[in-house]
Amino acid sequence: MRSLHCSGIKMAKLTYPRYSNLCGWNAMLPPRQPRPSLQQDLTVDYAIIGAGYTGLAVARRLHELNPDTRIAVIEATTVGEGSSARNSGFTGSDVLPRNASIEMAEKARIQTGFFTEAFDWLMSIVRDNGIGCDLKQAGSIRGAATELGEASLRNVLEVARANKIAHTVLSRDDIHRRIGTSYYRFGIYMQDTWLLQPAALIRGLADALPAPIQLFENTPVTAIRKSDGWVLETPNGVVKCKKLALATNAFIPKFGYLKSRMATIYTYAAVTEEIADDRIGEIGESAAWGLLPSHRLGTTLRRIGRNRVMVRSLYAHEGELDGAYAARKLRDRFERRWPNLRDVQFEYLWAGTTAFTMNGAPWWGQADDGLYASGGCNGSGIAKGTMLGRHLAELMLGFGEHDKMAASMGTASWIAPEPFRSIGFNVISTLESRKAGLEM
Template identity: 35%
Template sequence: MVRVDALPRDDSSPGWFHTSRMRQPKAPLIGDDKAPWVVIGGGFTGLAAARQLALNFPQDRVILVEAQQVGFGTSGRNAGFLIDVPHDIGAPDYIGDKTNAKNILHLNQRGQGILRDLVEQHNIVDAHLRHSGKYQAAIEDKGIAVLNAYRGGLEALGEKVELIEGNELKDHIGTSFYRKALYTPGTMLVQPSALVKGLADSLPENVTLYEDTVITAVDYGQQIVLHHPTGRITAGKLILGNNHFGQHFGFLENRMLPIFTYGSLTRPLTPAEQASIGGQEFWGVIPADPFGSTLRRTHDNRILVRNSFSFNPDGRSKDGYTDKVRVAHRLSFERRFPTLTDVPFEHTWGGGLGMTRNGAGFFGELRENVYGALACNGLGTVRGTATGTLLANMLAGKMEPLTEFLLAAPKPNWNPPQPALSIGVNFTLRTGQAKAGLEA
């Protein structure tokens, strides 16, 4: 028996969750249940896997287990970017090997397409999915150099890009803070918590979703038995779509890094405040420096600021940390929007990323009758959707080039033992944030 030694515990103030449609969560499981297929994790990966399994095996029942409420966890805490283009920060042109980059592009586009089609099919209007593109913006010389290199890499892939100078950029995003931005039109923007709520409420009829149901231990064998506080779930096959919590189920131990990043969301801007900044009514900015600030202007005229990082080895939120990062968010916000200094934040929260030292994810068989799509490395919206779908197709005998690419890809590297791991990761995070300069 493997005892699950860390259960999800996120802070109580995720802005996307509280500003999206309130729904009646599915009841937790009381007692025992069984199914040929059990999926762990009600985020983008788990929802995609459960949906596709149900479509591939319409006569089978699929159980989907979520430890919290759908939309409350990691999938509802990101910045809401569905990014298509690859972004390899270890390569001089941020693209690297072109064959690999093209596969990543196709994988991301696959995830985008699945989500777009589901939003249309099930009329998930409150997800506010829009084909807005994204601006990657820079203020310092090193950031400008990144944009120039990345532009060359994307053009070599045949991707459309546009370099926008600072004097024009304010008309796009309502701030003259940045010197330059690289605009890529293929990105979609969403309200992420509303999207996953809508995906959960539109699952096929042969999917049973249990929310607020934590798995405390697992017996592996020909039949997998998952223990929860009031009973057991017996599975023919188990699929893990729970990102860095897969480590606590006995897999990829010491190979994933639960890195938390933090966001703050303002109250809605008044008409006068909107007029004071101008720009388009809906946009998203990511930083040229990976430790810089991400910004969004939302469908309801709020501003999102996302920056600051922490290493949380058990994958759970740190008490009181949102109070600390709110100060950093305030500084970043007022630098960019000096006319909005009186606009308060209504919500500040953290969310976990399943990162690896070499940027590799895991896809495929973990042991007999157990499979996983884990370690999304910050692209869980599109990568999780694509890999969850492809994994379910593989289990139905449907192989395709992207599946072969994922199976052949490098696996996550081993991490150093503690306490060296925490010392090294925390030093890297502190140094990176300090070097981000004005882009923080």
């Protein structure tokens, strides 16, 4: 994760997230009063663009290490409507990649050390501020529906054993008992996964920011330029800062940085209506469960609250899919797994973004003079975004030692520009979809 220096003035016409549907997790919560948008010019020491897990970790850590410094977080939407709320709410500190091989065990062990530090920090913030986000150490099932999926999970099993990660091997019947579907032939139950309500967590983290940190919601940054530090333009005010952090994940390339390192990928989630009490047995006997797929294009499942199911699946490059198409595909995933619940409707359906990187590694570091960025935390942003954001704040202050962390995470490799990128995405997703088969 090396520095990427550009020179001269930067002025870009920016796009920021505008989703067609509201976030279901946010809609299931009581309304929250957002912080006011920026209505005047402002000068601070540090500005952070993006109030997701990464941006809030940067802001909190800067304040922890240097309480007198002036910090502002600028968020385009309301907290609870960004991807930090739109996710499936799985988190934890044990690192066990989906395509784990025994050679990766040592690397995973080192990464786990960094994740544990950040995860414990996050949990202490949740505890100290009484953030109610339905947090449970419910564990998670890695599930395989196909022979290929099972073979891949057996590799994961070896790494779990080598790294002494608490787990239980599950048969088809075990999985059926827990989650009510006999769709999966093999599974591994990982004890150290926490399930939570992601909109409640990110809202809680924003509302618990120490008072000197200023947060402006509904304030899209429309342009940035270098001028004795950095100048950020927003619809009703200009922010001047000495140092700037881009914590916008999939939207970092829209600022003109890391365009050859990451792409914006949309993925979808849907939540059913409440399932009637007399049919609740159809979603298994575990009061809380989550299932992660054995293939990267596979489907994630979760029981939500007492009587709803969440289905997360589908990918699109740089833009949302047609809404009716996305709904049809997610329904197909749900009905294949629970044919007896075919009449249960989806109450919520939404898209969210992640920053895709070719080799799965994030990009973290200094991208220009006084400009820092962290993105590409993909499907594990709750813990990884927090960890990388915390380290980014320290880097901005010239504090701490980050080489070991950076080396263990690797750095996002080069991705071809358009039109090759879109062609590549379509080819790879067609081939991988075939491979994933019923894991989708």
